[in-house]
Amino acid sequence: MVLFDHDDDKPREECGVFGIYGNHEASLLTALGLHALQHRGQEACGMITFDGKRFPSERHLGMVGEHFGGDLRTRLPGHAAIGHNRYSTQGRTMLRNVQPIFADLAGGGFAVAHNGNLTNSRKLRHDLVKDGAIFQSTMDTEVILHLVARSTGKNFLDRLVDALQKIEGGYALVGLTGKKLIGARDPVGLRPLILGKLGEAYVLASETCALDIIGAEFVREVDNGEIVVISDKGVESYRFAAKRPTSPCVFEYVYFARPDSIMQGRSIYEVRRRMGHQLAAETPAEADVIVPVPDSGVPAALGFSEASGIPFQMGIIRNHYVGRTFIQPTQTGRQSAVSKKHSPNRAVLEGKRVILVDDSIVRGNTSKKIVQMVRDAGAKEIHFRSASPPIVNPDFYGIDMAAKSELFAAIHTHEEMTNELKVDSLGFLSVPGLYKAIGEPERNAMQPQFSDHCFTGDYPTLLVDNEHAESDKERQLSLLDDA
Numbered sequence: 001m002v003l004f005d006h007d008d009d010k011p012r013e014e015c016g017v018f019g020i021y022g023n024h025e026a027s028l029l030t031a032l033g034l035h036a037l038q039h040r041g042q043e044a045c046g047m048i049t050f051d052g053k054r055f056p057s058e059r060h061l062g063m064v065g066e067h068f069g070g071d072l073r074t075r076l077p078g079h080a081a082i083g084h085n086r087y088s089t090q091g092r093t094m095l096r097n098v099q100p101i102f103a104d105l106a107g108g109g110f111a112v113a114h115n116g117n118l119t120n121s122r123k124l125r126h127d128l129v130k131d132g133a134i135f136q137s138t139m140d141t142e143v144i145l146h147l148v149a150r151s152t153g154k155n156f157l158d159r160l161v162d163a164l165q166k167i168e169g170g171y172a173l174v175g176l177t178g179k180k181l182i183g184a185r186d187p188v189g190l191r192p193l194i195l196g197k198l199g200e201a202y203v204l205a206s207e208t209c210a211l212d213i214i215g216a217e218f219v220r221e222v223d224n225g226e227i228v229v230i231s232d233k234g235v236e237s238y239r240f241a242a243k244r245p246t247s248p249c250v251f252e253y254v255y256f257a258r259p260d261s262i263m264q265g266r267s268i269y270e271v272r273r274r275m276g277h278q279l280a281a282e283t284p285a286e287a288d289v290i291v292p293v294p295d296s297g298v299p300a301a302l303g304f305s306e307a308s309g310i311p312f313q314m315g316i317i318r319n320h321y322v323g324r325t326f327i328q329p330t331q332t333g334r335q336s337a338v339s340k341k342h343s344p345n346r347a348v349l350e351g352k353r354v355i356l357v358d359d360s361i362v363r364g365n366t367s368k369k370i371v372q373m374v375r376d377a378g379a380k381e382i383h384f385r386s387a388s389p390p391i392v393n394p395d396f397y398g399i400d401m402a403a404k405s406e407l408f409a410a411i412h413t414h415e416e417m418t419n420e421l422k423v424d425s426l427g428f429l430s431v432p433g434l435y436k437a438i439g440e441p442e443r444n445a446m447q448p449q450f451s452d453h454c455f456t457g458d459y460p461t462l463l464v465d466n467e468h469a470e471s472d473k474e475r476q477l478s479l480l481d482d483a
């Protein structure tokens with residue numbers, strides 16, 4: 001008998017991670033960094049510092065601005081800190097599932113914050129529990145702490161390497177011990193992690209926008225399969241996986257990252273604008289105005305307008321007090337956020353032939369509502385364009401696209417989508433067009449330059465949990481009902 005609903009452990013989306021070592025305002029700077037990374041996770045935020053003796057820590061449900069104001073130097077003192085913005089992938093939104101998570105290991109304290117999603121964490125968790133491990137959360141991330149704790153490696157680094165070699169999936173990790181700030185990136189390089197410098201202090205962050213906000217300079221990206229250890233000795237680098245070409249998640253370029261961030265030397269904004277150029281070339285339409293679906297559709301719409309010569313107009317106004325909708329944890333939350341977020345600008349739309357440009361269509365929540373809204377505001381024709389290809393496969397590395405049955409393009413033909421959206425025409429960017437926009441002449445089918453599984457079905461890692469059938473008992477990760 002199942003006593004409670006199964007923990008809703010379906011993957012959702014990204015998270016933001018930040019770490020700093022060697023600055024006595026570490027917590028203040030971490031709060032700023034997390035603030036710049038708010039778009040990567042809106043459900044919870046947390047921070048842990050090291051003050052020379054202990055690990056002051058705060059973990060909250062909600063956003064950074066609500067919790068990390070005031071005199072943080074008193075609340076969270078120390079010269080080193082790590083922080084996290086959570087967008088849950090495994091484990092519901094509740095206090096015990098807020099990161100960073102901490103453990104008192106035999107050798108001292110260890111805290112970790114994770115962006116990404118592990119694809120074998122449920123299998124590992126079941127094995128660990130059988131072996132006596134007591135889990136405090138239902139997050140995939142916690143298995144890392146248990147694996148480090150149980151490793152017989154001779155020092156901390158060996159134990160961490162041991163743990164990382166057992167996990168599969170996507171991860172950018174920041175870790176903190178009494179002596180070190182640690183960064184690690186999965187062997188494929190699915191999730192982003194960069195190294196920066198602020199005076200004598202070193203910084204780790206998901207995106208460059210978090211360096212900009214604190215005035216830090218970009219040093220380099222953490223390599224796929226690399227661990228960086230930052231201590232009083234400076235930065236040391238170790239490999240825990242064989243060298244292979246990196247293949248970051250292409251969705252960072254499409255939607256996740258902030259447009260002012262730089263990834264792999266590319267401006268996200270410029271990439272998205274080029275997606276718009278490409279989209280205009282591949283799926284032209286006759287129209288009076290190009291209207292972006294704010295926020296993430298804006299650069300591509302601008303590009304579409306540049307390439308087509310059709311004027312760009314703000315035909316949809318975005319309410320600034322509603323965040324990202326796709327990263328809401330529930331379908332009801334997502335739908336109500338979409339309605340509150342966008343309003344039609346009748347002055348632009350009435351009597352016009354409109355091309356609506358968004359970065360992507362996932363479940364179709366946004367596009368369906370927007371089209372209706374634009375129609376009600378008097379648009380004569382509506383042509384919907386997505387600046388990414390149809391999303392037809394689920395993601396298991398930290399994006400909220402777990403079930404194929406939820407993906408609009410996976411369950412409908414092109415004609416059905418056109419009818420369901422009630423548009424005059426519908427167009428998507430092609431996979432070759434996407435690669436071209438990012439700056440690659442073509443996709444390397446043997447070794448794709450990006451993890452593009454949501455479009456192609458080509459998964460870069462093993463999907464252990466997905467292939468392992470769980471019993472009812474196994475699916476229920478925790479009986480503690482404290483949501």
Ligand SMILES: O=P(O)(O)OC[C@H]1O[C@H](OP(=O)(O)OP(=O)(O)O)[C@H](O)[C@@H]1O
Binds near residue numbers: 255
């Ligand atoms: O098809 P759907 O399931 O609706 O998901 C896709 C939509 O969600 C995202 O917007 P979001 O509101 O999350 O963020 P944004 O403000 O950055 O565009 C994305 O930009 C699309 O607009």
Ligand SMILES: NC(=O)CC[C@H](N)C(=O)O
Binds near residue numbers: 015041086089118398
């Ligand atoms: N979106 C993320 O990167 C989430 C990290 C982690 N898997 C969690 O659920 O907390």
Ligand SMILES: [Mg+2]
Binds near residue numbers: 294358
């Ligand atoms: Mg959007």
